Amino acid sequence: MDKSSSTQTLSFIHTAPRTDISQNQGKFRIHFNFPGRAVxxxxxxxxxxxxTVVESFMDPGTLIRMHQHRNEEIISWVPDGVMRHDDRQGNNLITDPEHLMVMNAGSGFWHSEETLADDPPLRMLQIFVRPHSLGLEPGIQHEPIPDPIAGDWRHLFGPEGTDAPLFVRNDVDFYDCQLAVGDTVTIPSRAGWHTYLYVFDGAVDIGDTSVGYTEGALVADDNDVIVTATEDSMLVAFNMNPEAPVTRQGTIGR
Structure with missing residues (x-):
């Protein structure tokens, strides 16, 4: 039987419900999604x-004061609203639906985040990737990203040397996709790599497995797997090498 059949039970898919691991700091709230816990x-x-993939909320008029990250790659993906960034390297940057930011923290990078009083409420993902080595050169990338095309995956970051607009220093490719109800798309895949799919909005079926709002699925296989939207949906996918060398001394991600 074709593994992409919508009526097939796919034994290599592990799902995770909405996380119950969170922190509430009033105007700043975060929910930690740990892809390994699905398995x-x-x-x-x-x-x-x-x-980890962190769902972050910032109310208007919120300041997260200057703080340091080390030995992790931190990606800010903002599908709506704005996140304002300041750092000790003199950058004042706005990340929004048209821009993506990657902090390659390396040996140490200091930054702050803010929303102004007249900014809209912010819901975004902050993604923590483990680098392949400790003490790398710190830096920041802030780039425009291609306009989304409904029903297609948009490649936003990848390992150094790929055609993605931004890079991280390990074997992870990141994509997003908007699907209308009833539309289908094939999960990004590469030989020997696995994919973590997260439903930022909406709900989908993967075979006969339903994955809802803020739920995740770890696809431990590199064959073509089809996703069908059961609601209008916004998806993100991380295609990664499970055997990549990693460090586990990041400030947050570890």
Whole structure:
């Protein structure tokens, strides 16, 4: 039977409900999604180079004061609204639906985040990737990204040397996709790599497995797997090498 059949039970897919691991700091709230916890008996909260995917909320008029990250790659993906960034390297940057930011923290990078009083409420993802080595050169990338095309994956970051607009220093490719109800798309794949899919908005079916709002699925296979939207949906996908060398000394992700 074709593994992409919508009526097939796919044994290589592990799903995770909405996380119950969160922190509430009033105007700033975060929910930690750990891809490794979707897999039974997996001894790591992360999965290979992907440490955690954090759903972050900032109310208007919120300041997260200057703080340091080390030994992790931090990606800010903002599908709506604005996130304002300041750092000790003199950058004042706005990340929004038209821009993506990657902090390659390396040996140490100081930054702050802010929303102004007249900014809209912010809901975004902050993605923590484990680098392949400790003490790398710190830096920041802030680039325009291609306009989305409904029903197609948009490649936003990847390992150094790929055609993605931004890079991280390990084997992870990141994509997003908007699907209308009833539309289908094939999960990004590469030989020997696995994919973590997260439903930012909406709901989908993967075979006969339903994955809803803010739920995740770890696809531990590199064959073509089809996703069908059961609601209008916004998806993100991390295609990664589960055997990549990783470090686990990041400030947040570890």
């Amino acid at each position: 039974p008996n997996h001894d790591d909260h992360g999965y290979g180079p992907l440490a």
